Amino acid sequence: MRLSLISNTVWVLWFCCLSFATPTAADPGWSESELALLRMQWIGSLPELPPDPTNKYADNPVAAELGQKLFFDKRLSANGKVACASCHVPELSFTDGLARSKGVGETSRSAPSILGIAHSAWFFWDGRSDSLWSQALGPLESAVEHGGNRSQYARIVYRNPVYRKQYEQLFGALPDLSDSQRFPENAAPVEDEDAAVKWQRMSETDRKAITRVYVNIGKAIAAYERLLMPGVSRFDRYVETVLKEGAPETTLLSADELAGLRLFIGKAMCVTCHQGPLFTNNSFHNVGAPDLATKRPKYILPIFYLFIDKPELDTGRHKGVQQVLNSEFNCLNEYSDATENDCAELRFANKKQKETLGTFKVPTLRNITKTAPYMHEGQFKNLTELLKHYNAAPKAHVGHSELMPLNLEGKQLMQIEAFLHSLSSSPDVADELLRTPEY
Amino acid sequence: MMSRMKILGYYLSGLLLVTGLSLATGVRAVETTNATHFNVSYKSNVEPLPLNRIHSWVLHVATRDGKPVEKATISVYGGMPAHRHGLPTQPEVSEIGGGDYLVQGLKFSMMGKWEMWFNIRAGDVTDKVKFDIEF
Structure with a gap:
């Protein structure tokens, strides 16, 4: 009887093994x-979305709210026709269906999906950004994407009462941009020669004040993008x-x-x-x-x-790693909220040319x-x-x-x-x- | 009786197969050093070794008779020979003391077989150690 019980148990277990292995x-x-x-x-x-130490507004709901408005706003471009959402179309999983994405001109790359992107340590196809907010700033000043400049964008926030209210609630008072001699309409370290010259003529303090607004625009957009899963x-x-x-x-x-x-x-x-x-x-x-x-x-x-x-x-990545190391907006830079210890990805990034x-x-x-x-x-x-x-x-x-x-x-x-x-x-x-x- | 023994044999083989497969999951780290002068071991600050996460190791270097090796110059490299690529990061090595060396900035970004190599030079002696790691 006992032997039979053992035998039956063996058969049952063996059957389990067989059924486990038969597709x-x-x-x-x-x-x-x-x-x-x-x-x-x-x-x-x-896993739970990792914190972004470079952006202290990363998980702020008001920042995300402002970021969403900015993400869909076509005024943030040279011709008033290009928003982040132009190339990152929600219905196409935040891509645009193009081999070479088009902004005010034609880019050399296809816009990647940004769903779940906040889990990444690197951004763009070549990782030339090491934070979501600094990624958002790249296209805004690219001559072929949004084609605009940081002074223009700071002024959009400054003039729009809804933007201004939310911005100041989050980041504190905007600089007084009423003096257009001090703060030209279009000035930034961009390809456009006129804007670049005007940028050089500004004082360092004023350039930093504008750049700070520009960075905060990126940080708000990043707070919104962190929600996209x-x-x-x-x-x-x-x-x-x-x-x-x-x-x-x-x-x-x-x-x-x-x-x-x-x-x-x-x-x-x-x-x-x-x-x-x-x-x-x-x-x-x-x-x-x-x-x-x-x-x-x-x-x-x-x-x-x-x-x-x-x-x-x-x-x-061969070029991208050099760009991120030299970026004014990388993890170790003054506009990042991170400490040096938070920047391991940048510090230990592989810079070997042959391998990248x-x-x-x-x-x-x-x-x-x-x-x-x-x-x-x-x-x-x-x-x-x-x-x-x-x-x-x-x-x-x-x-x-x-x-x-x-x-x-x-x-x-x-x-x-x-x-x-x-x-x-x-x-x-x-x-x-x-x-x-x-x- | 024979047939029952046979069945039991099959069952045990099946069980071993399943156990073997379960061992194949997760990470395995094996030292396959060809070092002749030093005994080298490591301890990761994250166990088991993580995939896709920057972490650090403490490398312990000792002589064959167990004495800690100090003031060694250690360089690190590695990669996935099967995919013909190196490490995704450039780790750095610094001495802690007592034969311990901190290896910072390690990252394994892919599943499969990795090799970690350490070149160790202490005085006139140079040695090479390899660790095989599989995710």
Whole structure:
């Protein structure tokens, strides 16, 4: 009797082992290590938003309220037609659907999604900013993005009673900008020669007063952007069910999506860089994306192309790390609220030219179906093209690629693509935060 | 009886397989040093070793007979050979005393196998130590 009980127990346990290892459409039989990876990618594993010591207004609700208004305000541009939201469109997961984003001119990069961006230590494709607020300031003075200048923006806040009231509530009194001799309408260290000359003529105290307002505009925008987080996707609901119920009978993911997920965390090795609940390690890698700006057009013979003026090669982080180290707005600078101990990312940033050449920041894959075209210059129009690139792992145009050929079959690439569709979700944000606020 | 033993054998094999897989999750750090002069060990200020987070180690350097090695010059490098890239940061090493050295600015940004190398020079003796780490 006792022997029979033991035998039955063994059978039951063995059956459990067998059922654990036999994949079916509803139960793909995840191993313990695969389950650990699924949990790691699950939105439920997203840690609490880390504090931003560089911005003491980062979690201030009034700052976020002001920041939202500024984010959607087209007056913050040279032609009154460009807002942050022009390239970071909420409906497109805060991208714009363009290979090269357009402001007052054309940029050289595709606007990345900013959902969940506050979890990153580096900003822009090349990490040339080390805080969210300093990132927000870059496009505002870029000649091809907003095209304006800090004096102009300070004056917008100064003249608008709603902005002024909220600004002064947060940051204290604005400087008196009524004297346009002391404070010209357009003055800043920008490409525009007239504005640059006027900026040089201002006293250092006045330049700092204007820059302080400009920085506070960035800090308010950052406070708003910190609220923008991705919501729960079908993938997350699937993982949650698996973690709670073991091997559920679920139709949350199709057989192809499940096969794609297994490849994503396995043979295709996507998870090595697209790791964590935001599907990015927020680090810099060279995946051998072609440099379209310097690529020879087919109609020009190679011999002639040698003599043509070409745009500067986009070296990514290689240039970005030098820019952030020299930035007037980096973590160690006077406009940052951080102490030196808070600036470890900047202090220990990899500055080795050979290792950073041609590396770009890994983007989030959440809502990837809404963020085409792909890569920093929109080099790939769709996911099919993108996955073919990863499968082939061509030699890098700049630096050396970290990819290795995956040798996946067409069907397997299609399955990964199917899986990526399961990462779509609405932002985990109240609707009123996704549009121009009324005021 | 034989068949019952066989079943038990299968069951134990299954159990071992599951246990083995569970060991494959998380981080593993193994010293595979080829150092000939020094015994080197490290302790991280964050345990287990974190992924994607800047942290520091205290490296302890001792002679083969256990005496702490002081005033050593230590350089650090590492990376992921399989992906042909180095560390995402440039860590710095400073001496604490008693054979301990503080290694600041370490970060492992990817899953997979990492190598951490330390070049240690003390007086006329130079040695190299490697730690294999897997996330």
